[in-house]
Amino acid sequence: MKFGKSVCIINVGGTKYAFPKDVIKDFPLRRVSRLHSCASEREVLEVCDDYDRERNEFFFDRHSEAFGFIMLYVKYGKLRFVPHMCELSFYNEMIYWGLESSHLEFCCQRRLDERMSDTYTHFTEEHHKTANEISRTDEPSNGKRDSKWLERMRRTFEEPTSSLAAQILASVSVIFVIVSMVILCASTLPDWNTAESNMVEEHRYTDSLEHPSGIIEAVCIGWFTAECIVRFIVSRDKCEFVRHPLNIIDLLAITPYYISVTMTVLTGENSQLQRAGVTLRVLRMMRIFWVIKLARHFLGLQTLGLTLKRCYREMVMLLVFICVAMAIFGALAQLLEHGLDLESGNEEYASIPAACWWVIISMTTVGYGDMYPITVPGRVLGGLCVVSGIVLLALPITFIYHSFVQCYHELKLRSARCTQSLSAEFLN
Structure with a gap:
């Protein structure tokens, strides 16, 4: 920023915040940090809604209370929804300032996923322009723009x-x-x-x-x-x-x-x-x-990849559940089927690793039938293993499903924005 005073005033819906110019450069909110790279008032007005040169004040016609909660995230690193405010409206404010749903706390992410799965999210044309502006600022701006044919x-x-x-x-x-x-x-x-x-x-x-x-x-x-x-x-x-x-x-x-x-x-x-x-x-x-x-x-495969990327914690948690259950049921199955009677025991359960194979095909309800318990305690254990597998596998499914729906909506909106921007360029 090559103009104005050393102190910048951010006015959001009437609420003012004062920051040194150096702080603006590395500000966690991308829209605010973009002000530092502006070299003229014209570029500033592309980022904010109004600018007062005498006071070095930047005005944003946005929700002041929502920005207050976003500033709490900047200060403390925790982002939560504003009470009594629509989750989708607050999510739109997040997108405007350059944040994503992954910045929300886990409980708020669940609320947003549930809301987005019930209602298809429509972003306004202003937010579409905002996303395009942010993507353009991520490009290296060294004074040399790519030619039009190269961009095409x-x-x-x-x-x-x-x-x-x-x-x-x-x-x-x-x-x-x-x-x-x-x-x-x-x-x-x-x-x-x-x-x-x-x-x-x-x-x-x-x-x-x-x-x-x-x-x-x-x-x-x-x-x-x-x-x-x-x-x-x-x-x-x-x-x-x-x-x-x-x-x-x-x-x-x-x-x-x-x-x-x-x-x-x-x-x-x-x-x-x-x-x-x-x-x-x-x-x-x-x-x-x-x-x-x-x-x-294909949008479906992209959605699957993005869902796995965002739900890796849940996937790891699911694998931990399965590994713990394999260790417990595998040891018990080996003991009941082979360990108590070494002479006439079930040879297919001669070791815990062999029993773990039976546990995994039972928990996933595959049931190849290549090995199965023959004692009464072993069959009771097998029933508990199957029921436990159904419960453990179903626990993280709801969150993964909502994440899949959210990722699908985001990728679909991104594709629609690309089509709209290309149509606008063609008409111009």
């Missing part, structure tokens, strides 16, 4: 719903993923292997890449490689692109093919290739990661 290319490859070209590109990518998966699955069929062996015998001097399956595989890999390279070139932040989980999965799906081709070229059709056969088969099976590429184009 980026949206075409990163946002499948942004334009007709993006939808066509996404459809072609999905087709290549499906074709590659069909080839991968078919290559494990006995008839396929027999036909391929006969073809190799008839064309022993022909490289394996000249076979129809090898050609299709090479074309698919070529498409995925070109797509990944173009997306890397048009990305805003190259380091962030490399760290993105979906891009890491793309790399894991593409790299094994080039490694296997390199090993084939270096070793040739000899005994060394046979010794490396297990490695090649493992690398070949890593192509199954291509299925995860569908997450770029």
Whole structure:
């Protein structure tokens, strides 16, 4: 901020807060911290609603009481809902100031999830503009804007719903993923292997890449490689692109093919290739990661990934429940079925790890029937194990469900905002 006094006054709905200019720079609220990077009053007015140069006062026409609770979060690190205020209205205020639902306390997150699952959340056009402004401020502003065609290319490859070209590109990518998966699955069929062996015998001097399956595989890999390279070139932040989980999965799906081709070229059709056969088969099976590429184009898979990311605590808690139950029921089952009578006991329960396998298939109500208790106490224990498994697995399901609904709404709104912004640019 290259203007005004050293003390900034934030006026939110009539309630004033005074901060030093240095504090504004690293303020936890993104909308307030954006004031520090403003170089003119015009840029300031894009962030706030009004500005008084003499007093160096920034006015925001927002809910003052809600901002008071947000300031308590800035001061103490705990964010809760304002009493007698709609949860969705307070959530809109959070989005305006640059906060997310993850900043709320756990009890308030539950309230918000329940409310959002009952009512579809509609954000006003003002909030849509706010989110777009925040996303633009996250871009590196070094005075050099990306050209318009580069931004359009980026949206075409990163946002499948942004334009007709993006939808066509996404459809072609999905087709290549499906074709590659069909080839991968078919290559494990006995008839396929027999036909391929006969073809190799008839064309022993022909490289394996000249076979129809090898050609299709090479074309698919070529498409995925070109797509990944173009997306890397048009990305805003190259380091962030490399760290993105979906891009890491793309790399894991593409790299094994080039490694296997390199090993084939270096070793040739000899005994060394046979010794490396297990490695090649493992690398070949890593192509199954291509299925995860569908997450770029389907909202459901994105919702699943975001839900797992936000509910990792509940997932860990569920695994802890299962592990504790496995230890308890496994030890008791081994004792009742084998430990009390070593001579005529059930040999399938000869060890606790073997009994733990029976516990896990019983708690999940799979019941393969490969091992089962034969004593009366063991059967009673088996019934308790099944009932306990049903209860333990059902405990965190409600929270995971509400998180899934919330993530779905957020991603759907984000997709709608991208479509609206693209339409506005097209009309302009």
